[in-house]
Amino acid sequence: MRQAGDAFARLAMLREAAGRAYASRSVWLRRAPVGAIVAAVVIPLVGCDTGPSFWFHKRASACPRPQAAQGVSGQFNQQQQEIRALRQGGFRGDFFAQLELARRYEGQRAVDKNLEDPVEAAVWYAMALSNSGGYAPIAAYERRGKESRAVSRFDDCRAFERRSAYGALDRLLSRMSTEEREKVRNRVIYVLSAQGADGFRTLARIHDGYFGPYGEPSDNLQAIEAYGKPSQPGAPAALDLFRRNDVDAYLYNYLAVQTGDVSAYVMLKDFERSSPQRASYGSFVETKAKRWIPTYEFYPPESPDSGVPHSDESDLSGEAREAALSRINELPFVHVAEALTYLRVIPAPMLDEKLLTVNDAQTLQSMLGRPATGRLAAIEKVRAIQYAAVNGSSKAQLVLAVMYSEGVGVPRDYARAYHWYSEAERQGSAEAKYAMSTFFSLGLQGVADQDRAKAVVYQLDGALSGFKPSAYRLQQLLAQVSRPPRPAADRGRPYSERDF
Numbered sequence: 143m144r145q146a147g148d149a150f151a152r153l154a155m156l157r158e159a160a161g162r163a164y165a166s167r168s169v170w171l172r173r174a175p176v177g178a179i180v181a182a183v184v185i186p187l188v189g190c191d192t193g194p195s196f197w198f199h200k201r202a203s204a205c206p207r208p209q210a211a212q213g214v215s216g217q218f219n220q221q222q223q224e225i226r227a228l229r230q231g232g233f234r235g236d237f238f239a240q241l242e243l244a245r246r247y248e249g250q251r252a253v254d255k256n257l258e259d260p261v262e263a264a265v266w267y268a269m270a271l272s273n274s275g276g277y278a279p280i281a282a283y284e285r286r287g288k289e290s291r292a293v294s295r296f297d298d299c300r301a302f303e304r305r306s307a308y309g310a311l312d313r314l315l316s317r318m319s320t321e322e323r324e325k326v327r328n329r330v331i332y333v334l335s336a337q338g339a340d341g342f343r344t345l346a347r348i349h350d351g352y353f354g355p356y357g358e359p360s361d362n363l364q365a366i367e368a369y370g371k372p373s374q375p376g377a378p379a380a381l382d383l384f385r386r387n388d389v390d391a392y393l394y395n396y397l398a399v400q401t402g403d404v405s406a407y408v409m410l411k412d413f414e415r416s417s418p419q420r421a422s423y424g425s426f427v428e429t430k431a432k433r434w435i436p437t438y439e440f441y442p443p444e445s446p447d448s449g450v451p452h453s454d455e456s457d458l459s460g461e462a463r464e465a466a467l468s469r470i471n472e473l474p475f476v477h478v479a480e481a482l483t484y485l486r487v488i489p490a491p492m493l494d495e496k497l498l499t500v501n502d503a504q505t506l507q508s509m510l511g512r513p514a515t516g517r518l519a520a521i522e523k524v525r526a527i528q529y530a531a532v533n534g535s536s537k538a539q540l541v542l543a544v545m546y547s548e549g550v551g552v553p554r555d556y557a558r559a560y561h562w563y564s565e566a567e568r569q570g571s572a573e574a575k576y577a578m579s580t581f582f583s584l585g586l587q588g589v590a591d592q593d594r595a596k597a598v599v600y601q602l603d604g605a606l607s608g609f610k611p612s613a614y615r616l617q618q619l620l621a622q623v624s625r626p627p628r629p630a631a632d633r634g635r636p637y638s639e640r641d642f
Contacts, residue, residue, distance in 0.1 A: 205299040332440075540566040
């Protein structure tokens, strides 16, 4: 009886509470919208994995952005400083820096409209999509129903970023000409090739049909969505940027192995074992790899309308590169000065580096996106010759070819030397014609065509062009850049220590 009495008492209390709630229903109805707004603002602040989006499994939102580069507010070159910092991060493989660069060059914000460059925007969207930092899982997974989902929302926000990048890249590429798409493709190849073995492996995956369109796993959700469905268009232009090709996939795996990377060797062997046809490409790819050069000597030297240069922030570390760069002072400065003259930095060549003014040095540094110190660093001298060479100076092309032949300023690379000799030869350089015949005759490593008969043709053609004095000048140039280093006592003071 006591238990029954307690039950009746509790029931009476519940009826009384329900009556009070019903009587105050108008007050609750008025307060409900305010409560919903407060909950929407406060609950997401409690934690990354809480809130309505977590409860209903709709956790697709942009990731929090890293802090922008610090600068003085209102400073006239603050935008350039920010872009250069982002480019440094983008070249190093920072996923978020690549996304931010793409958005800046897309001109999404009003303050970035002066930077608007669809080609460059597409480059960095493609770089972000190929970046494993955007799709490699970083959180534990647990079983939820029939599918596995990420415990952390950070994996989901990166998926959202990649989905948005696919859409933006497709939109940009669909409005481009064939030539502009080729520019995007070439720039992506250059940036990735500058990353060494990691970049070459990424390029191999991009061209390998067993992976997603940008080297992600084939079961990656954003890659699957990019292919589209009857009710969903997908991203056909983004899928078409890089065509699947077993030869190119083999080539980039092979180039990765040439860097001495062990994991690249394992991937190459796995690639060869994947099918008998792939294994048969070995000798052909090896020959092709010996003559392979990056699409650009360095990042394209166009001057954007915005005035913020497309600086090349590729990493020049490594013993071979540092040793070659340390020899740049063996190259007579007149060759650097001729490149500066071609670029209209100075009015006429000069023999002595001390005659170069601070303003002249700063002009070149501004063109390259380098700090305006007023004194040329070793890499800036190399860049000046490269800049002139890619802009069509036959003299700079010949000098750059010799630099690659001798390992001065740049690592010794006969394939690239051959490339720049041939570029100079196309413009009628008799010295380059003579050098081309030497390459064919000697059969230097890295030059695939060893046709001695063609060497005779080049020599005869060079003789008709009066190549003898030109060959003498070439030999002088070779002697100048390949002479043994002088004793320290005989050298002048370093450029950085000279008085101006």
